[in-house]
Amino acid sequence: MLHKIINLTVRDVRFPTSLEQHGSDAMHSDPDYSAAYVVLDTDCGLKGFGLTFTLGKGTEIALSRNGPFSPFKHTSSGVFTACVFLSEDQMLKEGYPAYTTSCAWLGYPDQQLKQLCTDALKSGWTKFKVKVGADLEDDVRRCRLIRQMIGPNNTLMIDANQRWDVDEAISWVSKLAEVKPLWIEEPTSPDDILGHATIAKALAPLGIGVATGEQCHNRVMFKQLLQASALQFVQIDSCRLGSVNENLAVLLMAHKFQVPVCPHAGGVGLCELVQHLILFDYICVSANLSNRMCEYVDHLHEHFANPVVIQDAHYMPPKDPGYSCEMLESSVKRHQFPEGDVWKLHQNK
Ligand SMILES: [Mg+2]
Numbered sequence: 001m002l003h004k005i006i007n008l009t010v011r012d013v014r015f016p017t018s019l020e021q022h023g024s025d026a027m028h029s030d031p032d033y034s035a036a037y038v039v040l041d042t043d044c045g046l047k048g049f050g051l052t053f054t055l056g057k058g059t060e061i062a063l064s065r066n067g068p069f070s071p072f073k074h075t076s077s078g079v080f081t082a083c084v085f086l087s088e089d090q091m092l093k094e095g096y097p098a099y100t101t102s103c104a105w106l107g108y109p110d111q112q113l114k115q116l117c118t119d120a121l122k123s124g125w126t127k128f129k130v131k132v133g134a135d136l137e138d139d140v141r142r143c144r145l146i147r148q149m150i151g152p153n154n155t156l157m158i159d160a161n162q163r164w165d166v167d168e169a170i171s172w173v174s175k176l177a178e179v180k181p182l183w184i185e186e187p188t189s190p191d192d193i194l195g196h197a198t199i200a201k202a203l204a205p206l207g208i209g210v211a212t213g214e215q216c217h218n219r220v221m222f223k224q225l226l227q228a229s230a231l232q233f234v235q236i237d238s239c240r241l242g243s244v245n246e247n248l249a250v251l252l253m254a255h256k257f258q259v260p261v262c263p264h265a266g267g268v269g270l271c272e273l274v275q276h277l278i279l280f281d282y283i284c285v286s287a288n289l290s291n292r293m294c295e296y297v298d299h300l301h302e303h304f305a306n307p308v309v310i311q312d313a314h315y316m317p318p319k320d321p322g323y324s325c326e327m328l329e330s331s332v333k334r335h336q337f338p339e340g341d342v343w344k345l346h347q348n349k
Helices: 058-062 071-079 089-094 110-122 136-150 166-174 193-206 219-227 243-256 270-286 329-335 341-347
Strands: 005-014 034-042 047-054 096-100 127-131 155-159 183-185 209-212 294-296 309-311 314-316
Touching: 005 058, 005 329, 034 058, 047 058, 089 270, 096 270, 110 136, 127 136, 136 155, 166 193, 193 209, 193 219, 219 243, 243 270, 270 294, 270 314, 329 341
Parallel strands: 096 127, 096 294, 127 155, 155 183, 183 209
Antiparallel strands: 005 034, 034 047, 096 314, 309 314
């Protein structure tokens, strides 16, 4: 039976994560993780929930139809998110492998890096990502520190958040080869497909792959990246692409090219959303876990009605219906920008 959508509410929800440098990287020194949060009401009482992730000011662009970056598509990815429900015995028992980005944000001091690595190892994490790209000497020191902490057999990845030009990326990453990163993520402009191909070719002899995709806004870009052998790891994003359908096209193409998919997550709600896509990829498309893992960041899950469940560094399949993006009303109210209590308090400081 068809039901009618009778109301649509969009709210600007922001979390002051910049205060403690959570989310800091080579390009974003003070991000406030935020969401354009959408609730649909229907005539039968059912509700639909969706969101798209931003770093704060980006919400203003996402909520405007006339901005320069086709923003309506991004907002619509929040509107279209609904009703994905997957389960499969193996995943229910073991979960989907995850890696953590929470140990090594660029703005964290060494003591904090060490403590977070120690805690993560105790909790069963074996795959770690380090932010790089602001200062080479600092990167060498921090990457050596992390490699020392996690040992030679655990997996380490590095992420430059688009900081370099092509030649700079090759020489910078070559100098980090000693810590044996599995991939360099976003080494240069996310739009530079042939630049990524040049970097991938240059780094292949060092055993370092190129990972990208969190800023790719449609399947055509992914098609060209795959055709040009410009990436060895496909990083879909549940909000950057036009929601589920566009993501499914990329999953199918990655399978055709036999390139592993390792989704981007973190931010606000990205882990909650993308867990559905990667479970679908495993159960219905790839049936392969080799070199595959989903990003995990441990902030802001407490604001969701059905937050992700991580056990022994694996995403456990969600058992609630829907796309896991319903936020707690109390959290939305407190963080609504600029009138929520959190922001009023912040402005008064
Ligand atoms: Mg990244």
